[in-house]
Amino acid sequence: MSGNAAPPVHLVNGVRRFREQVYPGMTDLFSTLREGQAPQVLFITCSDSRVDPSLITQTSPGELFIIRNAGNLIPPAGVNDTGEVATLEYAVVALGVQHIVVCGHSGCGAMSGLLNPSSLAQLPKVRRWLRHAETTRQLVSLDNTPAGDAERLQLAVHCNVRAQLDQLRSHHFVAERERAGALQLHGWVYDIGAGEVTAYNPETRAFEPLMRRQMAS
Numbered sequence: 001m002s003g004n005a006a007p008p009v010h011l012v013n014g015v016r017r018f019r020e021q022v023y024p025g026m027t028d029l030f031s032t033l034r035e036g037q038a039p040q041v042l043f044i045t046c047s048d049s050r051v052d053p054s055l056i057t058q059t060s061p062g063e064l065f066i067i068r069n070a071g072n073l074i075p076p077a078g079v080n081d082t083g084e085v086a087t088l089e090y091a092v093v094a095l096g097v098q099h100i101v102v103c104g105h106s107g108c109g110a111m112s113g114l115l116n117p118s119s120l121a122q123l124p125k126v127r128r129w130l131r132h133a134e135t136t137r138q139l140v141s142l143d144n145t146p147a148g149d150a151e152r153l154q155l156a157v158h159c160n161v162r163a164q165l166d167q168l169r170s171h172h173f174v175a176e177r178e179r180a181g182a183l184q185l186h187g188w189v190y191d192i193g194a195g196e197v198t199a200y201n202p203e204t205r206a207f208e209p210l211m212r213r214q215m216a217s
């Protein structure tokens with residue numbers, strides 16, 4: 001790798017289009033954002049290139065504070081320093097976000113690796129990172145429903161969102177604010193092929209279409 005390696009041409013062209021065609025129409029927004037940020041939502045999702053938080057929520061710069069990693073995992077309290085927990089603390093304590101969305105997605109490679117550890121033989125760091133999804137693996141193995149690989153992967157994606165909500169709550173600064181009514185936690189799954197989002201309903205313990213939930217509440 002050389003220090004003067006050329007960046008991908010399509011990225012350079014994209015930046016040029018942003019500067020010349022997009023930015024001029026958003027100067028009011030960017031002049032406000034120059035002063036600082038006040039996002040109401042922390043959005044936690046996978047690094048998967050097919051998941052675009054701002055696209056699927058139709059939000060603008062400044063609206064979503066985002067944590068992304070393989071498998072949308074949040075290490076539980078008691079785990080030594082991680083970037084995830086530092087960023088979570090900043091979002092909740094310093095920025096005072098009012099909502100946290102954990103958004104898994106269909107066809108998640110991290111969840112696939114969790115179910116098939118032998119596929120991670122050449123990926124020791126991924127394998128180690130996935131220990132933060134151990135609860136997910138246990139939830140999937142507890143489910144006695146016979147299922148094929150695709151169904152088990154979907155089950156893992158859903159179980160993982162629930163497990164990560166619990167791991168979020170293991171952090172006292174999250175749990176205290178949720179108890180006080182200052183913070184709401186939401187579990188979503190984004191279906192890439194269908195362009196649909198389902199949300200976890202703790203009362204039915206099921207994922208339901210987000211639109212229906214919104215209209216019902």
Ligand SMILES: [Zn+2]
Pocket residue numbers: 046047048070071072105107108109110111
């Ligand atoms: Zn993923």
